[in-house]
Amino acid sequence: MTHAYGNRSGVRYVTNGLKVYYVPWRPFLMQNTLPTLFLTLPIVRTIIIREKISVVHGHQAFSTLCHEALMHARTMGYKVVFTDHSLYGFADAGSIHMNKVLQFTLADIDQAICVSHTSKENTVLRSGISPEKVFMVPNAVDTAMFTPSPKRLSCDEIVIVVISRLVYRKGADLLVEVIPEVCRLFPKVRFIIGGDGPKRVRLEEMREKFSLQDRVEMLGAVPHAQVRSVLISGHIFLNSSLTEAFCIAILEAASCGLLTVSTRVGGVPEVLPDDMIVLAEPAPEDMVRAVKKAIDMLPGIDPQVMHLRMKKLYSWDDVAKRTEIVYDRAMQSSTTNLLDRLPRYLTCGSWAGKLFCIVMIINYLLWRLLEFLQPAEGIEEVPDIGPLHAQLDSRDNLCEAEEKRI
Missing domain, CATH: 3.40.50.2000 (Glycogen Phosphorylase B;)
Known part of the structure; x- marks a missing residue:
C-alpha cells in the first residue's frame, strides 16, 4: 500500500501475484504526503480486512502513510513490523522532530528491521526501542540483472x-x-x-x-x-x-x-x-x-x-527467509488491549507521552465508531489470487490438449 503517483491510483497487479493499493492521497513535495493522523483509518481498515492481513509491515521513517498505517493496525489488534532504511542525526530540528515521531511509532511495535548493524544502533538510540526487538536484515541485489560485461575492459583508460x-x-x-x-x-x-x-x-x-x-x-x-x-x-x-x-x-x-x-x-x-x-x-x-x-x-x-x-x-531469497523469521516472531508476540498499551506511550516524554496517549485513545474511539457504522462482517473479502492463477493455468492446459486432439 502506498500513495498515488501521478495518475496512478487504485489497485494494480504486478508480477508474482503481488497487489498494490495506490491510496488516493496526493503527494505535495518530493513524493511526500501530508500527515492526516485519523483520515486514513477508514481506507486502511478496509484494505486490511478485505485482504485478510495478518502482519502490517511499514517502511521508512519519513513516510507519514507508514506511521499512520502502523498506528491504525495496532489499534485494530494486528501485528506490526517496521523497517528503517536510513540513518538520521540527533541535533538538527528535523531530526529531533522525526526521532520523536519514530519513538511514538516504535513504542508499541512487535518487531523492527534494520539494514545494517550501524543502522540498528542508530534506530535504537533514536527511538528507545529494545534492541532485542530489532533484527538486522541486509539489502541484497539481483545478480541476474547486474552482470559484468562479457568482454573485459582495457586498463589503458x-x-x-x-x-x-x-x-x-x-x-x-x-x-x-x-x-x-x-x-x-x-x-x-x-x-x-x-x-x-x-x-x-x-x-x-x-x-x-x-x-x-x-x-x-x-x-x-x-x-x-x-x-x-x-x-x-x-x-x-x-x-x-x-x-x-x-x-x-x-x-x-x-x-x-x-x-x-x-x-x-x-x-x-x-x-x-x-x-x-x-x-x-x-x-x-x-x-x-x-x-x-x-x-x-x-x-x-x-x-x-x-x-x-x-x-x-x-540473495533476495535469503532476505525473504530472514524476513519471514521476523514475521513469525511478530505473530508469536502476545496481543494486548489499549489499557495495557497506553503506558508504553507514557515513556516517550513528559508531555509527548500524554499527547501520544490522547492520539491513540481518539484513534481507538474512531475505530469503534467505524466498527459500528460498517461492521467488519459486512466488508467483502477478496479471493486469493493464487487459486485463480492455478485455474487459469489448468484451463490453458485443457485448451492446448483439446487443440491437439482436434
Whole structure:
C-alpha cells in the first residue's frame, strides 16, 4: 500500500501475484504526503480486512502513510513490523522532530528491521526501542540483472562511474573537489556521472572551470533499467555519501565487477569484504588517496570472480527467509488491549507521552465508531489470487490438449 503517483491510483497487479493499493492521497513535495493522523483509518481498515492481513509491515521513517498505517493496525489488534532504511542525526530540528515521531511509532511495535548493524544502533538510540526487538536484515541485489560485461575492459583508460542523486547528503560537494584533483594526477582517468539533483549545477560549473568536458560525462537521471549498461562501461565505482545505512548501489556495482571506492560512513564498511572496496574518510585528500589505491589494484580484479562472490554473499531469497523469521516472531508476540498499551506511550516524554496517549485513545474511539457504522462482517473479502492463477493455468492446459486432439 502506498500513495498515488501521478495518475496512478487504485489497485494494480504486478508480477508474482503481488497487489498494490495506490491510496488516493496526493503527494505535495518530493513524493511526500501530508500527515492526516485519523483520515486514513477508514481506507486502511478496509484494505486490511478485505485482504485478510495478518502482519502490517511499514517502511521508512519519513513516510507519514507508514506511521499512520502502523498506528491504525495496532489499534485494530494486528501485528506490526517496521523497517528503517536510513540513518538520521540527533541535533538538527528535523531530526529531533522525526526521532520523536519514530519513538511514538516504535513504542508499541512487535518487531523492527534494520539494514545494517550501524543502522540498528542508530534506530535504537533514536527511538528507545529494545534492541532485542530489532533484527538486522541486509539489502541484497539481483545478480541476474547486474552482470559484468562479457568482454573485459582495457586498463589503458580508467573509467570511474558515479551514480547517485546529486544532493548534499550523497556527497555531491565532495565530488566537486575530488574530480579535478584525480583528473590532474591521472591523465588517463575519465568520469561518468549518472544522476540528477540540485547539486548538478555545481558539478557542471566545476567541469567548465577546469575544462573537463571531454573527461567528465554528465548523463542526468538514469532509469534503473539502464543502470547496468552504465556500470559495465567503467572500472571503478565511486560513492561519496556523507551518511548511508547500507547503499544498494555498491552491491549493484560490485555485481557488475567494479571495484568500489567509498566514504567510510554509516553501514558502508559492513557491505563488502576489504578486497572488494577501498574506504576513505569523507575528505577530498583521503578520497583521492583511495582512488589512487583502487587504480593500483585494478590489474588484480577479475569482474567475473567478483560477480560470483556477490551471488554467494547477497540473495533476495535469503532476505525473504530472514524476513519471514521476523514475521513469525511478530505473530508469536502476545496481543494486548489499549489499557495495557497506553503506558508504553507514557515513556516517550513528559508531555509527548500524554499527547501520544490522547492520539491513540481518539484513534481507538474512531475505530469503534467505524466498527459500528460498517461492521467488519459486512466488508467483502477478496479471493486469493493464487487459486485463480492455478485455474487459469489448468484451463490453458485443457485448451492446448483439446487443440491437439482436434
